[in-house]
Amino acid sequence: MKKGIAASKGYAIGNVFLYEENEVIITDEKVTDTAAELAKLEKAVSLCREQLEKIKEKTRQNVGEHEAAVFEAHILILDDPEFVGSVEAEIKNNSTNAIKAVDTVSKNLIMIFESIDDAYLRERAADIKDVSKRMIANLAGQTVGLEIEKQNTIVVAHDLTPSDTAQLDKTKVRGFITNIGGRTSHSAIMARTLEIPAVVGLGDITTSVKNDDLIIVDGIEGFAIINPDEATVAEYKTKIEAFEAEKEELKKLLDVKVVTKDGKHIEVCGNIGKPKDADQVLENGGDGVGLFRTEFLYMDRDSAPTEEEQYEAYKYVLETMKDKKVVIRTLDIGGDKTLPYLPLPEEMNPFLGYRAIRLCLDQTDIFKVQLRALLRASVYGQLAVMFPMISGIEEFNNAKAVVEECKKELDAEGIAYSNNIEWGIMIEIPAAAVMADELAKYVDFFSIGTNDLIQYTLAADRMSEKVSYLYNPMHPAVLRLIKMTIDGAHKHGKWVGMCGEMAGDEAAIPTLLEYGLDEFSMSATSILNAKKSY
Numbered sequence: 328m329k330k331g332i333a334a335s336k337g338y339a340i341g342n343v344f345l346y347e348e349n350e351v352i353i354t355d356e357k358v359t360d361t362a363a364e365l366a367k368l369e370k371a372v373s374l375c376r377e378q379l380e381k382i383k384e385k386t387r388q389n390v391g392e393h394e395a396a397v398f399e400a401h402i403l404i405l406d407d408p409e410f411v412g413s414v415e416a417e418i419k420n421n422s423t424n425a426i427k428a429v430d431t432v433s434k435n436l437i438m439i440f441e442s443i444d445d446a447y448l449r450e451r452a453a454d455i456k457d458v459s460k461r462m463i464a465n466l467a468g469q470t471v472g473l474e475i476e477k478q479n480t481i482v483v484a485h486d487l488t489p490s491d492t493a494q495l496d497k498t499k500v501r502g503f504i505t506n507i508g509g510r511t512s513h514s515a516i517m518a519r520t521l522e523i524p525a526v527v528g529l530g531d532i533t534t535s536v537k538n539d540d541l542i543i544v545d546g547i548e549g550f551a552i553i554n555p556d557e558a559t560v561a562e563y564k565t566k567i568e569a570f571e572a573e574k575e576e577l578k579k580l581l582d583v584k585v586v587t588k589d590g591k592h593i594e595v596c597g598n599i600g601k602p603k604d605a606d607q608v609l610e611n612g613g614d615g616v617g618l619f620r621t622e623f624l625y626m627d628r629d630s631a632p633t634e635e636e637q638y639e640a641y642k643y644v645l646e647t648m649k650d651k652k653v654v655i656r657t658l659d660i661g662g663d664k665t666l667p668y669l670p671l672p673e674e675m676n677p678f679l680g681y682r683a684i685r686l687c688l689d690q691t692d693i694f695k696v697q698l699r700a701l702l703r704a705s706v707y708g709q710l711a712v713m714f715p716m717i718s719g720i721e722e723f724n725n726a727k728a729v730v731e732e733c734k735k736e737l738d739a740e741g742i743a744y745s746n747n748i749e750w751g752i753m754i755e756i757p758a759a760a761v762m763a764d765e766l767a768k769y770v771d772f773f774s775i776g777t778n779d780l781i782q783y784t785l786a787a788d789r790m791s792e793k794v795s796y797l798y799n800p801m802h803p804a805v806l807r808l809i810k811m812t813i814d815g816a817h818k819h820g821k822w823v824g825m826c827g828e829m830a831g832d833e834a835a836i837p838t839l840l841e842y843g844l845d846e847f848s849m850s851a852t853s854i855l856n857a858k859k860s861y
């Protein structure tokens with residue numbers, strides 16, 4: 328048995344799928360048999376084509392046409408004589424080994440594309456990177472990506488990126504476990520949304536198991552049992568049944584409205600990452616959407632979503648939620664969330680660096696596309712917009728100035744938007760919590776992002792299992808900052824929500840209620856369980 332950090336509730340029994348992205352060592356070694364090397368290359372190319380066709384089809388069915396087109400572009404690269412032809416020539420003419428030949432040719436092409444002053448062509452460089460990575464992995468006999476074929480699979484990885492997690496096929500994956508990570512890393516949050524039991528921070532789990540080993544994931548106690556005996560499997564089968572029965576029982580709370588003893592109505596809302604998740608919020612009895620992490624719209628693609636695509640996404644959520652409030656957060660990229668087409672500087676401390684509102688205020692062309700889409704969609708429901716990682720009033724004012732620019736543009740184009748949008752900020756930097764009574768004069772609402780607030784207050788990386796013992800939501804310093812934020816807002820008649828994971832933490836709810844928190848927002852799948860605690 329291996330102990331880690333419980334990241335997503337539930338139990339799972341299944342077989343290991345080791346997801347390893349080993350660095351392939353590329354050598355300058357020359358080959359003597361170029362014909363054999365060319366044959367290897369041909370085999371790798373056809374394997375790539377087969378894999379990409381499958382992913383394309385799956386993406387078309389599960390996500391949509393637009394997203395599937397990315398993989399069509401990858402297939403076209405395989406057919407491009409500039410690419411494969413040049414790799415063949417490199418092998419034939421210089422006796423280069425196939426891996427090195429793919430690496431050399433793709434690096435040259437990437438350099439050429441990246442130097443062209445055309446956004447579309449620059450993005451093609453990202454496609455070539457992807458395809459060459461796949462080809463090199465196939466040539467080295469390694470697995471690529473999370474292409475899972477078998478039912479009842481438990482994914483075992485060093486770490487999963489948020490976009491890896493988003494790709495997990497729920498019909499096959501029963502659970503996942505990782506070497507590193509904390510409860511509030513985005514892959515853990517994603518696992519809760521998908522309702523996939525998960526344990527993170529298991530240390531060396533990837534070297535303790537091999538493919539197809541039987542494994543139990545205990546996402547409640549936070550451990551994994553490798554090759555359990557029959558009695559343990561039977562015990563866990565019973566636990567799974569009891570867990571499912573409890574979930575059924577909680578459904579009785581679906582229509583229950585939460586009212587405190589002194590008669591105050593408490594909003595219990597859901598956090599979403601994709602438009603479709605809004606359906607899940609309603610199915611779980613949510614009073615609204617308290618956080619739409621819009622950066623997920625920007626992931627798993629090779630260019631940023633257009634204004635039109637974003638407009639459709641926001642409109643869908645607003646229409647789905649009807650008259651219920653929808654809090655949409657502007658792009659929060661950086662930290663543990665990166666985009667293949669948006670180069671970010673290499674930083675020693677990305678969580679303290681160029682992320683979220685800092686990036687948007689610097690790259691207003693990206694920011695404006697989103698703000699215009701939000702304004703246009705605002706006519707379809709009760710929209711509230713909030714800016715992430717606000718450290719002081721200047722950032723809020725600067726963001727609002729960009730909003731005003733967008734409104735002027737829309738006015739000139741004769742495009743409507745609502746005048747009832749609420750504009751708020753996330754309180755996730757201690758400085759903002761301390762200054763809450765000042766900030767509250769200017770904003771319509773606060774939403775406390777405890778995932779970041781805790782890590783910044785206690786200087787304990789939310790991603791690190793090594794310091795997870797310090798990452799304590801109930802630390803008195805954290806509680807004081809939360810209380811200051813709520814008091815600061817109420818002093819000026821503003822409402823305060825919480826959209827960090829602490830909002831769904833049964834142990835914290837009574838204290839937060841006592842402090843007067845107005846809205847709790849959490850993974851949709853935690854809503855019913857939280858309702859039990861009010």
Ligand code: PEP
Nearest residue numbers: 755776777778779826827
């Ligand atoms: C938070 O920091 O609490 C939050 C909700 O934002 P994210 O987890 O996306 O950083």
Ligand code: MG
Nearest residue numbers: 755776778779
């Ligand atoms: Mg945050």
